[in-house]
Amino acid sequence: MLNRLKDIVRKTSINVCIINCGGCNGCDVELVACLSPRYDLEQYGIYLQNNPRDADILLLTGAVTEQWEDKLRRIYAKTPEPKVVLAVGNCPQSGDVFAQEGGRVNAPASNYIPVDAAVSGCPPRPSEIISAVLKVAPGAMVAKSQANREIKDDD
Amino acid sequence: MIVPIGPVHPGLKEPLRLKLETQGEQVLKAEIDYGYVHRGIEKIMEGKTWQKCIYLSERICGICSYEHTQSFAEVLELMAGEVVPPRAQFLRVIVNELDRIQSHYLANSTYFKSLDHEMLFMKVLELREYAMDSLELISGNRVNMGWNVVGGVRMDADDGHFKQILDNLKFIEDNHQRIVDLFSEGPVIGLRSKGVGLMTREEALKGRAVGPIGRASGLKHDCREFHHTYKDYFDFKPIWRKEGDNYARTMNRFDEIPQSIDLIRQAIENIPEGDIRKPIEIKTGYYDWRNEAPRGEVRYMCETNGNLIKNISIRTPSITNIDSCAKYMLPGVPTIADAIATYASSDPCIACAERVQITDKALKTVEIKDMY
Amino acid sequence: MSSIIWYVYEFARKAWITRFADAKSQKEIIDKPPRFRDFPIVIAENCIGCGSCTASCPSPTAIKLVRDKTTEEAEGLTYPVINESGCIRCGFCAEVCPSDPKTLECGENHFIKEEFSIIPSKxxxxxxxxxxxxxxxxxxxxxxxxxxxxxxxxxxxxxxxxxxxxxxxxxxxxxxxxxxxIDNLEDQKKLINLIVSTLEKYIESKQEELEKLERESILQLKLPLSSIWDEALKIIPDTEIAHEIIENAVDRLKVRIITWNKDKCKKCQMCVPECPIGAISFDEEKDTIVRDNDKCCRCSICYQTCPFGVIKYFISKFVLDVDDDGEEYMFITVKPSHLDYDFIKGEHNES
Missing domain, CATH: 3.30.70.20 (Alpha-Beta Plaits)
Incomplete structure (x- = not known):
């Protein structure tokens, strides 16, 4: 009973933290545009918190640069369970145009932390980001919390 | 006490580490660590043709992405001794000014967010969406437009597009003054902005502040004054202020928006007919070219070898602005909350800033180094 | 209180119900504007497999050409595949696609005429x-x-x-x-200059053999490629490009050699005013004729003028080939000029 209530609450109140691990800022400004009155992310119960300790979802943007290799793992460890990682844009998936000779990036981000879902585009439109977040986030949150519970029960 | 802020922090939009040395709440000294976004763009560009490089230069900074492609195209065009057709020049001015409008709105909305004034943050972002609409309408994408090429622009615009852009601009202009009044006449926000983060003209000169940040401190420097298109066809005078505090910086950005709207109107009224693109052969040689990005002067120093880019060095405005923010604005700020606001008011864009040029004055040598 | 009255009034007008029923989210949230460049659409049947889309793509992972397996019924199709996690939606591939109708369609970019070649090429x-x-x-x-x-x-x-x-x-x-x-024209010039100067020096060092050479005979020499290879790589580091440039240059090269036998010279100074670019001068202090090798354009006028046979004129041709032992050599063929026969009909003093 309590667990079901928790799941319902989790579905409707999601805190998001943006981590720019070395991108061009394009995806970040599109994420800010999602907050604007036109797209209004908050009407779906998603709040931009930008604090990893509060967050349920980590939005990764940017190809992983040298400085971020260990810090990314630390931030992931600080985020409370259940957590979902969503890669926004091409950079965390393939490194985009920076994954060439001379570039100092270590894409993809899934080498460092588990990435649950990804949105393609350089950068994706705010509508694409919102639809992807809404498609993935609530379901993934509930599934993860249930999985965690089962592990606990087994113990 | 030393207060570390970042790289991921609720008050920061981008990864950067601020170290504030404080006494009580007052900031005595500020130190900045860069290097979280260094991707090595200049190194990737070496030995590539311009077709591959122009999209890399677009991805130096996602906010002022348009100005980077224009500067990159212009440095190669002017190296070949050619100027693009007049219609292409006018179209470039239109997109450039639209880009400036959205960038200034974004910078100001970040400032309001850092002051925790949610309402102005939302209002400003709402207006920004209309500029983004116009950009998407004319170039086909919202942020990284991919619209400029060496020799002109890729797609033409017709009267229907211009009409829609003018409608969007009308909406922005109608609502702009109301929002500016909310900021400039509202007592709470005004009190928290006026007199905070002071930078005098001499300090701005020492810190080499450029763009709206320098202009708010009394440095009357705008590269659009020297640009051939603006000089030949447009009526343009830079806007500047004397105060040099957070209020002046924000207001300077607000004041430049009606000016940009006016420039777009002039461009749409007088746009000539003709080609939008012409073939340009890349010459061997060296050229450097300065241009006014939304954040200030951006300089491209480029050496080519026939078809290829041999060496390129890009000086972006953010590095000097962030530096002068750390050196002159942040010390003396009364509270840590204001420190974040002061930092946001200097319009930092870390993605731009991750490159540096070292000039040794004693030995009179210029060493271009990619330090971070 | 006033708002409640307003709501009651609105209910009474029934406008509220119609507006509630018609309520939609703003269209611009969902719709993409007509000019928006989405990911390119591939129409595989039109593809001619030229590869210009992959050459022009600025992103390293975005596009690649694939080929279906050839079955008994039909030959396998070749067509580009877009990797959405790498594509930056610039539309260059649609702009450069030369097939008619286009294989790739992207926003309005596939309407652009291919007037300006934007395919980067070496x-x-x-x-x-x-x-x-x-x-x-x-x-x-x-x-x-x-x-x-x-x-x-x-x-x-x-x-x-x-x-x-x-x-x-x-x-x-x-x-x-x-x-x-076309990338490195300046470097290519340097490399060709290096080849020419090396070959010329090598031939001039064999002056004694050249002196003995009879009119209708030829002299064959060979110079290993390795003698200039290291220096060539310093100018152009890419071995493939450097080899191709050397091969093209050597195969087409024709070098004229002028030898100057100082012992025979009688200091008549006839050649000095004849030289069209003033490369020959008379040094009064040392009492000799001086020829500036860098200035000389190898026009052979001095050779035709000299009555004592001091100057000899040879033409050499080259080919780059592999020797029996597998090493690459520049084979040199030198033959004396026939100018004296052709123009002066043997009247020339051959001493």
Whole structure:
């Protein structure tokens, strides 16, 4: 009973933290545009918190640069369970145009932390980001919390 | 006490580490660590043709992405001794000014967010969406437009597009003054902005502040004054202020928006007919070219070898602005909350800033180094 | 209180219900504007497999050409595949696609005419009119009809050319169709200068053998490629490009050699005013004739003027080939000039 209530609450109140691990800022400004009155992310119960300790979802943007290799793992460890990682844009998936000779990036981000879902585009439109977040986030949150519970029960 | 802020922090939009040395709440000294976004763009560009490089230069900074492609195209065009057709020049001015409008709105909305004034943050972002609409309408994408090429622009615009852009601009202009009044006449926000983060003209000169940040401190420097298109066809005078505090910086950005709207109107009224693109052969040689990005002067120093880019060095405005923010604005700020606001008011864009040029004055040598 | 009255009034007008029923989210949230460049659409049947989309793509992982397996019924299709996690939606591939109708469609970009070649290329393909036999094999081989005949000459339209290199493979004469490197013209000049100066020095060092050479005979020498290879790589680090440039240059090279036998010279100074560029001068202090080797343009006028046979004139040709032991050599053939026979009909003093 309590667990079901928790799941319902989790579905409707999601805190998001943006981590720019070395991108061009394009995806970040599109994420800010999602907050604007036109797209209004908050009407779906998603709040931009930008604090990893509060967050349920980590939005990764940017190809992983040298400085971020260990810090990314630390931030992931600080985020409370259940957590979902969503890669926004091409950079965390393939490194985009920076994954060439001379570039100092270590894409993809899934080498460092588990990435649950990804949105393609350089950068994706705010509508694409919102639809992807809404498609993935609530379901993934509930599934993860249930999985965690089962592990606990087994113990 | 030393207060570390970042790289991921609720008050920061981008990864950067601020170290504030404080006494009580007052900031005595500020130190900045860069290097979280260094991707090595200049190194990737070496030995590539311009077709591959122009999209890399677009991805130096996602906010002022348009100005980077224009500067990159212009440095190669002017190296070949050619100027693009007049219609292409006018179209470039239109997109450039639209880009400036959205960038200034974004910078100001970040400032309001850092002051925790949610309402102005939302209002400003709402207006920004209309500029983004116009950009998407004319170039086909919202942020990284991919619209400029060496020799002109890729797609033409017709009267229907211009009409829609003018409608969007009308909406922005109608609502702009109301929002500016909310900021400039509202007592709470005004009190928290006026007199905070002071930078005098001499300090701005020492810190080499450029763009709206320098202009708010009394440095009357705008590269659009020297640009051939603006000089030949447009009526343009830079806007500047004397105060040099957070209020002046924000207001300077607000004041430049009606000016940009006016420039777009002039461009749409007088746009000539003709080609939008012409073939340009890349010459061997060296050229450097300065241009006014939304954040200030951006300089491209480029050496080519026939078809290829041999060496390129890009000086972006953010590095000097962030530096002068750390050196002159942040010390003396009364509270840590204001420190974040002061930092946001200097319009930092870390993605731009991750490159540096070292000039040794004693030995009179210029060493271009990619330090971070 | 006033708002409640307003709501009651609105209910009474029934406008509220109609508005509630018609309520939609703003259309611009969902709709993409007409000019928006989405990921490119691939129409596989139109593809000619030229590869210009992959050459022009600025993103390293975005696009690749794949080929279906050839079955008994039909040949396998070749077509590009877009990797959405790498594509930056610039639309260059749709702009450069030369097939008609286009294989790739992207926003409004596939409407752009291919007036300006924006395919980045290291080579430019040109026809050597001197060697071309006009067999027109290249016209048939070109997938985009960029080669055509104009006023009896075969010309490559650079704006249409997608630099696939098929024309070079189909060309029956070696060297008639050339893919010239355009990236490093300055470096190429340096490299060719290096080759010429090395070969000239080498031949001039064999002056004694040249003196003995009879009129109708030839002198054959060889110089290993390794003698200049290290220096060549310093100028152009890419071994493949450097080798191709050396091969092209050596095969076409024709160097004129002038030897100067000082013992025979009688200091008559006849050659000094004859030299068209003033490369020969008389040094009064040392009482000798001085020839400036760097200035000399090898026009052979001094050779035709000299009555004592001081000056000898040779023509050398070269070929780069592999020796029996597998090492590459520059084979040199030197023969004396026939100018004296052709023009002066043997009247020339041969002492």
């Amino acid at each position: 080579r430019r393909y040109i026809v050597d009119d001197y060697l071309c036999i006009k067999c027109k094999a290249c016209i048939k081989a070109c997938p985009v009809d960029a080669i055509k005949e104009e006023n009896g000459r075969i010309v490559v339209d650079q704006l249409k050319c997608i630099t696939c290199g098929d024309c070079v493979d189909s060309c029956k004469v070696k060297g008639a169709m050339k893919g010239v490197f």
